[in-house]
Amino acid sequence: DxxxxxxxxxxxxxxxxxxILNCDYTNSMFDYFLWYKKYPxxxxxxxxxxxxxxxxxxxxxxxxxxxxxxKHLSLHIVPSQPGDSAVYFCAASANTGTASKLTFGTGTxxxxxx
Amino acid sequence: DAMVIQNPxxxxxxxxxxxxxxxxxxxxxxxxxxxxxxxxxAPKLLFHYYDKDFNNEADTPDNFQSRRPNTSFCFLDIRSxxxxxxxxxxCATSPFNQPQHFGDxxxxxxx
Numbered sequence: 293d294x295x296x297x298x299x300x301x302x303x304x305x306x307x308x309x310x311x312i313l314n315c316d317y318t319n320s321m322f323d324y325f326l327w328y329k330k331y332p333x334x335x336x337x338x339x340x341x342x343x344x345x346x347x348x349x350x351x352x353x354x355x356x357x358x359x360x361x362x363k364h365l366s367l368h369i370v371p372s373q374p375g376d377s378a379v380y381f382c383a384a385s386a387n388t389g390t391a392s393k394l395t396f397g398t399g400t401x402x403x404x405x406x
Numbered sequence: 407d408a409m410v411i412q413n414p415x416x417x418x419x420x421x422x423x424x425x426x427x428x429x430x431x432x433x434x435x436x437x438x439x440x441x442x443x444x445x446x447x448a449p450k451l452l453f454h455y456y457d458k459d460f461n462n463e464a465d466t467p468d469n470f471q472s473r474r475p476n477t478s479f480c481f482l483d484i485r486s487x488x489x490x491x492x493x494x495x496x497c498a499t500s501p502f503n504q505p506q507h508f509g510d511x512x513x514x515x516x517x
Contacts, residue, residue: 326505335410335412335498335509336449336508337508338506338507341505381449387503392500392503392506393439393451393454394439394451394506395448395451396448396449396450399448
């Protein structure tokens with residue numbers, strides 16, 4: 293019973309184009325969403341987040357969009373660069389009062405080609 | 407400059423032989439987490455500490471235990487590893503209600 297789903301295991305995009313990574317969730321209690329980036333042999337690195345009170349958050353080349361009614365979020369990378377090639381994990385959090393426990397998706401491997 | 411350090415990076419143990427994985431942090435965060443990630447699956451939270459308060463996930467097997475002797479260190483103990491426990495184990499830290507910082511993980515193999 294996966295509460296956070298990333299239905300595309302992989303994505304290939306040309307350098308300079310837009311990369312769009314998608315994520316769906318089922319739990320209405322989630323109130324905070326994050327994207328993590330993971331290179332091989334390294335741990336996940338926090339990239340960008342969005343609170344459920346917003347529908348968009350932007351940080352440089354990275355923008356996250358949240359559609360609460362559809363329980364869907366997406367990460368846009370513009371323009372894509374070869375260094376963006378990594379596995380991207382979507383994560384959702386429901387505040388427990390002591391910590392933000394993350395529920396992760398299975399990840400999307402992004403390949404940015406020259 | 408690593409801020410969340412996991413040792414060792416690779417651990418091999420025998421079926422049924424207890425094993426301990428280590429995590430340390432230089433960030434002084436009050437929350438520490440342990441995740442298990444099996445191949446091609448999502449990282450799955452096992453438990454977390456808020457300061458010294460231990461919080462176990464409902465579906466974490468009894469075989470898995472944790473200790474946090476001080477703010478900087480947290481250990482994952484697997485009492486009797488089975489073949490199904492082979493995985494990447496990720497430690498993370500955060501201040502309360504902030505994004506988590508991950509270590510590079512320990513890959514555990516069971517012979």
